[in-house]
Amino acid sequence: MTSHTNAMPTPQAEAQRLESCYPVLGALSASAHARLLHSAQWMRVPAGAMLFDDRQACEGFPFVVEGTVRVSKCAPSGRELPLYRVGPGETCIISSSCLLGHEDYNARGVTESDTLLMLLPKAVFDEMMAERPFRDFVFHLFAERIADLMQLIEEVAFRKLDQRLAALLLGKGRVLHVTHQQLADELGSVREIVSRLLKSFAEQGLVKLAREQVEIIDPSGLRRMASEGRGAA
Incomplete structure (x- = not known):
């Protein structure tokens, strides 16, 4: 210690x-x-x-x-x-x-x-x-x-980052007060990649982004993405 x-x-x-x-x-x-x-x-x-x-x-x-x-x-x-x-x-x-x-x-x-x-x-x-x-x-x-x-x-090793991000967003309520950096830290990734994925999620109508906030718009769509077939991370 x-x-x-x-x-x-x-x-x-x-x-x-x-x-x-x-x-x-x-x-x-x-x-x-x-x-x-x-x-x-x-x-x-x-x-x-x-x-x-x-x-x-x-x-x-x-x-x-x-x-x-x-x-x-x-x-x-x-x-x-x-x-x-x-x-x-x-x-x-x-x-x-x-x-x-x-x-x-x-x-x-x-x-x-x-x-x-x-x-x-x-x-x-x-x-x-x-x-x-x-x-x-x-x-x-x-x-x-x-x-x-x-x-x-x-x-x-086996799940793609978009799947892992979708899974991370689920189960935390409809509105997450979190930064992109905090999500990146949770995933062991970097902020730029997570921001790009979140922007893609928003374009697909899955989430709505605001400053230090992610609002879940389509939870069923996120669940489908999280459970998709395995792939390289």
């Missing part, structure tokens, strides 16, 4: 919130439970803060109690491919794999909103892995995240 996050004490109320988000902690042995709470490093982090970055050492295992962390793979050109988000009750498999494999981070984590999290130091994480409930919890969510990442790989 980067040094600009602000440490805070571990009040009883925050510990209760932690266990409500992560019930598995209540299944730990009494000694392990006490060890975990005693070692907990609480942090309240503002939106837009970088929690970790590529080639940075992993110092601990984060438990998100409030807010959301976006984990992305970044290219030297500045382009990003969002991998997944970590919300309350979820885990970061990049952190898990780095701790288990004694490797540095190979992705970037940034808070999307004001975030409250508890960082479990690496040494204590290693101890907790000896507790079966905790170990099962980590590997169960690890498996779920891997499945999500495999789906993402399939999307990027």
Whole structure:
């Protein structure tokens, strides 16, 4: 975790919130439970803060109690491919794999909103892995995240960008207050290409464009486009 996050004490109320988000902690042995709470490093982090970055050492295992962390793979050109988000009750498999494999981070984590999290130091994480409930919890969510990442790989490798953009626009309401750059970031593309595709969508009567806004005009048409046959991305 980067040094600009602000440490805070571990009040009883925050510990209760932690266990409500992560019930598995209540299944730990009494000694392990006490060890975990005693070692907990609480942090309240503002939106837009970088929690970790590529080639940075992993110092601990984060438990998100409030807010959301976006984990992305970044290219030297500045382009990003969002991998997944970590919300309350979820885990970061990049952190898990780095701790288990004694490797540095190979992705970037940034808070999307004001975030409250508890960082479990690496040494204590290693101890907790000896507790079966905790170990099962980590590997169960690890498996779920891997499945999500495999789906993402399939999307990027086999679906054309217009299909992926159509799918991204659906399910977010009739009017999306979003910039073309934000959509490009979600897709791991560049703003110019996304803007060109949106203009094409508008010409087809699928959407109506305004400043930092996309209005869905023909959702059924977008669904047809999103479900078209596979093609090169």
